[in-house]
Amino acid sequence: MKLSAALRALCTAALAAALAACHAPLTQHAAANDKPASSPARAALDSLPVHQAGTLSGYDRIDKFGTAWLDTTSAPGARNGCDTRDDVLFRDLSQVRFRDGSTCVVASGTLLKDPYTGRRIEFVRDRGSSGSLDIDHLVALGDAWVTGGRALSQADREALANDPLNLAAVSASANRQKGDQDASTWLPSATGWRCTYVARQIAVKKKYHLWVTPPERTAMARVMDACPSQPLPTENDPGVVLKKK
Known part of the structure; x- marks a missing residue:
């Protein structure tokens, strides 16, 4: 039996549509797989809770985070x-x-390239x-306080304040400009240190169960x-772990 030209055209169109429907999900799936995976630091950011900042009420640097540069905390290297x-x-x-007679007190040195x-x-x-x-x-201590630090134990706050992961030698003027900003x-x-800077902040917030604010998360994600x-x-990373004397 011969098919009319119109019927043959209709069958051809239906077959083409069916084949396209079969291949479309595969194409879409392949495109989805082409999307680059998140970096470990970005994945950690995505795992952090997001809340509005609390208030600074009750915050006191010495009372809540201990005397500066304590050697008696649970921080790594203490x-x-x-x-x-x-x-x-x-x-x-x-x-x-x-300093003469000391193996602790740094008398002089050179910061070859200030991170800030x-x-x-x-x-x-x-x-x-x-x-x-x-x-x-x-992660500035004031920022830590308003993003969950208030709820930490005294021991954990003192560890955060002395954790090498959260510390860097930097330009004093740049540090004063930063203050408690996130x-x-x-x-x-x-700009060459921004990725490391933000990644370190993410690592600290994850380690000490702190949250990020919505604008902070947006800025961190952009970086x-x-x-x-x-x-x-x-x-334990080079550049974080303390050197043996």
Whole structure:
């Protein structure tokens, strides 16, 4: 039996539509698989709770986070007989010299490339240049307080304040400019360190069960999306772990 031209055309169109329907999901599935996977740091960001910031009421740096640079906390590298500030100076500076008779107190050294400004900074204790360097809390303690730190134990807050993961030797002027701001309102002017900076903040917030605010999460995601292979820093990473003296 011969089919009319119209019927043959109708059958051909129906067959083409059926084949297209069969192949469409495969094409869509392949396209979905082509999307790059999130970096470990971005995945960690996605796991953080998102809430509005609390208030600073009740916040006191010494009362809530301990005397500065305690060596008696549970932070990694603590209880080595040296205060945390000198531990971080020894880790981050080059050409370090200790004060005479001490294996703890850093007398001088060079920050070859400040993470916040990219500048070289010379440090000499007890001279004017010593004020050019600060040890910064990457997650500022005020920010930690309003994003869950209030609920931490005293021991955990003191560990957070002295954890090498949350500390870096940086330009004092840049640190003062930053203050207690989070990533939504302040990032280092040295753009090459922004991925590490934000990844370290994410790692600290994850470790200490802190949350991020909606604007902070948006800003962090924007930075992380520019660093598709950014790992999540850990306490054992070079550049984080304290050096042995």
